[in-house]
Amino acid sequence: MRFRLNLAAALLAAAVIWAGPAAAQDADPLLQRPRQLEKEGRRQEALNAYHEIFRQHAGRDPEAAARALYEGGKYALERFPTNEVEKRQGQDTAAQWWKQVVLEYPGTQAARELGGLRDDGQFMKLAMEISRRNSSDWKYQLLDGLVKLCGNNPAYSYGLALVLLAVLVKIILLPLTKKQYASMREMQRMQPLVKALQAKYKGPELNQKMMELYREHGVNPLAGCLPMMLQLPFLILVFGAIREYEFAFLKGKFLWIGSAASYGSPPFMGGPLLGRNLAEPDVPLLTMYALTNYITMKLTPATDPQQQQTQNMMAVMTTVIFFYMFLVNRWSSAFVLYWFALNLLSIWQQYEYVYKPHKERLATNGAGAPTAQANGAGAAEAEAEARPVAKPRPPARVKPRKKRK
Template identity: 30%
Template sequence: MDNNRNLILAVLLSALLLFGWDYAMRTFYPEVETPTEAASAEDVPAERAENAIDAGDEVAPAELVDVETALAGGQRVPIDAPEIVGSINLVGARIDDIDLKTHRQSVERDSGPVRLFSPAGTAAQHYARFGWAGDGVATPGAQTVWRVLEGERLTQDTPVTLVWDNGQGLRFVTRFSIDDRYMLTVAQAVHNGGNGTVALRPYGFITRTSLSADPSNFNVHSGPIAANGDGVNFDWDYDEVDEERGASFGNGTDWVGFTDIYWLSAMIDGGGENAVGSVRPLGSSLYRAELLYDPVNVAAGATVGNTTRLFAGAKESSVLSDYQNAGVAGFNNAIDWGWFGIIVWPMWQLLIFLFGIVGNFGVAIICLTLIIRFLMFPVAQKQFTSMAQMRAVQPKMKALQERYKDDRVQLQQEMAKLYKEEKVNPLAGCLPIFLQIPIFFALYKVLRLAIEMRHQPFLYVKDLSAPDPAHILNLFGLLDFTPPGFLGIGILAVLLGVTMWLQFKLNPAAMDPMQQQIFMLMPWLMMFVMAPFAAGLLIYWITSNILTLAQQWFLYSRNPQLKAQMLKEKEEKAREAQRAKAEAG
């Protein structure tokens, strides 16, 4: 009767965990919503006018337009760099058209490049603009039409210079240049051809909608990001910016912008000025990251300049490290490595190294697993030694349990005394599990964040950073539907369950019937729980299970008495189960 009750309890707890896990995954990893609404003037908060540098281009039209329509209107200067293609809008001198050449939207070869920047008024509007603010003086704004002074196309070798004259003696010049990756340099200058001194304040901002942003959760940050002397700030998401009506990062901001899981747009203080970074809500899911410099006085006949760099691209670890080595403070930490960063970073470097040798990330993950298990082999030996010691004292433990079955306190004291006399540590066998936890989460973080893993194939899997696409319930794609949530069981999830079940079968049977029942359910429960995770993570776990089976076989061969005792106990338990069944019948 107790066994039946325990079994029912184990089933209920397993179901609770299974369905609870699915609910948690849908809560913390929601689907990205499709933008459906545009911003309008009446949606913008009243205090925006007081804080805005130039509010002219953040208010989108009442109805969204598609990107092709938006790009067709107005004059543009093409951008054609090794990693970036797009254009600069001469209206406002906005950088609002950027595609990433080497990153596709999906695993399909004809899916087209990832679009990072889009014009104002489109569903995924995301753009940057640089200018000057001043009281009582005409400065270039959102609707200012600039003239090309030099350059017809922005390339790595040919910069583009734009100019605008305010008709009051001030001549504004903006020079754009780009490197071979994702960094643009925006050099602003103003010449005062008038008679008096003019006070101006240079600035830059990035505006984007949150409707096209990746969801942010406890494990992966998406949203506003900034860096100053205290490090990289991941504290703010879009909802918190709304609640606090803005986030300020103070004087000495090194860079500020917006991050998704794989993409980053950020303005970098290019001249060492005492810049102030902030992020403001503009209403209707629009947000603006600002970099505001100290005011400057431009005397008659003088020219004053300011330089800001704009990163608009993929968060490739090696690229960010190169920029950091070139002076962009903390730039490699734009990837949110998290609490296990001390493990994640070297693990990622090792994985990249292995990938360079074997040429496939799936094989590299298997090689990484081999290395980890090799390093942990001494720990596994200690685990088996502890297991052998525990088995050796089990007859004495059973005697104590029979003697003190009605006195749990006394039983615990006698058990502790037995462990001390026999020099047995019952927790020693748990050490490998505790060591595996940070390694597992570190690899999960790597597979989740590293863009180098995105769209990497292995066997039939086209993207190791995505779940296994071969779902059993839709007959591996033959049926035209996608199983929901935890029911999306794939080949890798089944292999995970089978290898874990074999691993538990090879372990000595637990004394407690409740533990036995849980251990028998656990592999199939984990099969459902792990199915939605990245295929690369399942490959790691399956490989680890297979190596554990091989390792157990080897250690059993080195400790035949442990295997013999385990088989003897299993036979005794089988006889007891048959006897109990006969008595019940």
């Protein structure tokens, strides 16, 4: 009898010890909703519920927001996956959420449990596992090769690799870029002829004459858009490469990014003003990128004053939209650095191939507008309209002869 009582007590104690943490978790009012969805087998809804709790507390309660991301990451990593695809998805979700905890909520209990950026912490172990998983992809290998080519030094190699990547992209696009700039220069030379046609014709007839003029000069008004469109696939590829390499960028520094000043920088819109590594946003670098984006659009020549006004407005609007989008989505300073370097190269190319020749041509021609050589009927007609007509001279006055006496 005594043995049975002891056995029952031992089993009861074991049950209490085993169920204690689970009961405490279930009793946590913060996580009650996702826990209930887990029990019901509604896995994706449970994952979404963790993130919804984070959103509700992000601006009011850092501890609660960080805890929701931490527990949601654990669920995504340990209990959410049922196959290999979901395992990868769970790893990526957990890594992104834990990265947010470590970088944006470093003083919380959740960040301490993750171990911060220590190599032996939960977050960095997961980050390195994902990096090993991504290392077989060619985009990852390309960035990793450039980093090694630049010395494999965390103080500068990661940043230099991104600048070198921007140079390589510009070299690949150089033949098309030269065609674009040649088209821009020809469009500038044609402006007197274009204005003459605009003064003489209206509506569909003007469009027909303009197309004849473009055809006779071998200019495609849409050709300037082609290199810009071709840059988009490169931007998408580079963005994907940086996303795959982002946990390696946690060790990367560049100039003030990762310096001693970055660790004491004031907060700005939910994060530090200065990036502590190239995986974090950096507001000064983003501001410099926005400025170069505006200059790039301002240097693009317009065909008439109305288009110039529209172009100026678009330059301001696009710059503001990109700045806000990058800031809100907290895109890494690595991607911003790449685009900043790309813009600097574009500004130099536009100045050398378009802006500078245009100014020199204006100086050579004096105060007058640049001229275009007509090589066809439509162009000749436009040139005739643009050429000023000389006024007839008044007849010379003849003095009357004096009569002889």
